[in-house]
Amino acid sequence: MAQHSQETVIGQITSVFGVKGWLKVYSYTDPKDGILNYRDWTLVHNGKRIPARLEEGRRQGQGIVVRLKGIDDRELARSYCGADVIVSTAELPQLPEGEYYWHQLEGLDVFTTEGECLGKVHHLIETGSNDVLVVRATDASIDQRERLIPYLPDQVVRSVDLAGSRLVADWDPEF
Numbered sequence: 162m163a164q165h166s167q168e169t170v171i172g173q174i175t176s177v178f179g180v181k182g183w184l185k186v187y188s189y190t191d192p193k194d195g196i197l198n199y200r201d202w203t204l205v206h207n208g209k210r211i212p213a214r215l216e217e218g219r220r221q222g223q224g225i226v227v228r229l230k231g232i233d234d235r236e237l238a239r240s241y242c243g244a245d246v247i248v249s250t251a252e253l254p255q256l257p258e259g260e261y262y263w264h265q266l267e268g269l270d271v272f273t274t275e276g277e278c279l280g281k282v283h284h285l286i287e288t289g290s291n292d293v294l295v296v297r298a299t300d301a302s303i304d305q306r307e308r309l310i311p312y313l314p315d316q317v318v319r320s321v322d323l324a325g326s327r328l329v330a331d332w333d334p335e336f
């Protein structure tokens with residue numbers, strides 16, 4: 162059963178920045194400052210959902226710093242550190258044909274070109290050179306191994322069928 166989330170995590174608040182309530186954000190968007198295109202955030206922290214409005218933000222070194230409405234001192238800002246930044250999936254731009262958001266790939270069943278089930282995409286990791294699918298075993302998979310499969314469309318990943326919840330990879334199960 163495919164899960165269709167109506168929300169997508171686009172970053173995480175990592176630490177406070179300065180004394181005026183600014184926060185450092187680790188952005189999952191590409192490019193990194195794409196996170197600043199979204200104004201209405203939901204922060205999820207310790208199981209609580211907190212609506213937040215982005216007032217301003219900018220690149221700062223390798224990261225992003227933001228000021229959220231109503232947060233104007235360091236101590237209040239500190240209470241938000243560790244929160245996930247979530248936006249409505251409907252706000253995400255449509256991607257060109259053949260490109261996918263990570264949340265669309267998570268949960269897909271992974272098969273080899275020979276039709277052997279390797280498991281399900283649990284999550285992806287960014288390695289610098291290319292993204293990597295973390296594929297965890299399921300009851301239907303050929304063994305109980307976790308596999309790291311490079312997300313290289315056309316080379317390794319042969320097809321993605323979102324409707325059928327299926328990804329086909331040219332991958333040796335022994336590897």
